[in-house]
Amino acid sequence: MRIENLLTFINYEKVNIVVLYVSVHRSCKYSKSDVVIYPAPEGEALNAKFKVTVNGIDVPVYNARICTEDKQGRDSAGIPAISDLYFDITGFASFDMKKGPVKVVVSVEEQIYTAKILPASFRIIPTIKDKTVSFEATKPQHITVEVNGDHIRSLHLFVNPEVNNSGYPLHKEIEFLGYDADHAINNVLIENVVINGRKVALEDVVMNDFVYNVTVK
Numbered sequence: 001m002r003i004e005n006l007l008t009f010i011n012y013e014k015v016n017i018v019v020l021y022v023s024v025h026r027s028c029k030y031s032k033s034d035v036v037i038y039p040a041p042e043g044e045a046l047n048a049k050f051k052v053t054v055n056g057i058d059v060p061v062y063n064a065r066i067c068t069e070d071k072q073g074r075d076s077a078g079i080p081a082i083s084d085l086y087f088d089i090t091g092f093a094s095f096d097m098k099k100g101p102v103k104v105v106v107s108v109e110e111q112i113y114t115a116k117i118l119p120a121s122f123r124i125i126p127t128i129k130d131k132t133v134s135f136e137a138t139k140p141q142h143i144t145v146e147v148n149g150d151h152i153r154s155l156h157l158f159v160n161p162e163v164n165n166s167g168y169p170l171h172k173e174i175e176f177l178g179y180d181a182d183h184a185i186n187n188v189l190i191e192n193v194v195i196n197g198r199k200v201a202l203e204d205v206v207m208n209d210f211v212y213n214v215t216v217k
Helices: 071-077
Strands: 002-012 015-025 051-054 057-059 062-066 088-097 102-107 115-118 127-129 132-137 141-147 155-161 174-176 185-190 205-207 211-216
Touching: 057 088, 102 155, 132 141
Parallel strands: 088 155, 174 205, 185 211
Antiparallel strands: 002 015, 051 057, 051 102, 062 088, 102 132, 115 141, 127 132, 141 155
16 A cells, blocks of 8 residues: 655635645555466467456467257267267366456457356356456356356356465375276376476376276386
């Protein structure tokens, strides 16, 4: 918080009146240092519909295939031979939150008339202005942003907790799950894997039922 004093002298009927104006400037509520944004991999195609910023920082929005809205398309997506012909595209983004609240701004190319932040149980009320919708996220959570009633091509936003890269114990970081005898995991080689700055060792790998012959180097 910063306080500035402004002295104004008013001469009124030969009487000097000193007026003291005190203006209070509050520090910005949202800080760029409160979030961690990971850059998009080189060459990765980003989503064309949504643009996202968090505390003023651009967040990459990626593409994800989803089922089409019409029943025929959904049914056809279940047929392997033609499934690649029947899909729609939506966007998803993620960032790490060190400290909340943070301000999320979502922009699209069309006028926004309605917007929902889901699940409704979070009770996040968005602010709509022209082609943008903004809201606060106070803690790590998974959010869906529905614009103009489009529940199929909604934005999926993953607000993650901060990753602690120092002093966080690496314990059972890799887990192999075997579903049944017909879908066993076999002959797997794990080589030079580093998590949280530490190389994965055999004792850090959990091998459940129907997991055989896993080698860690």
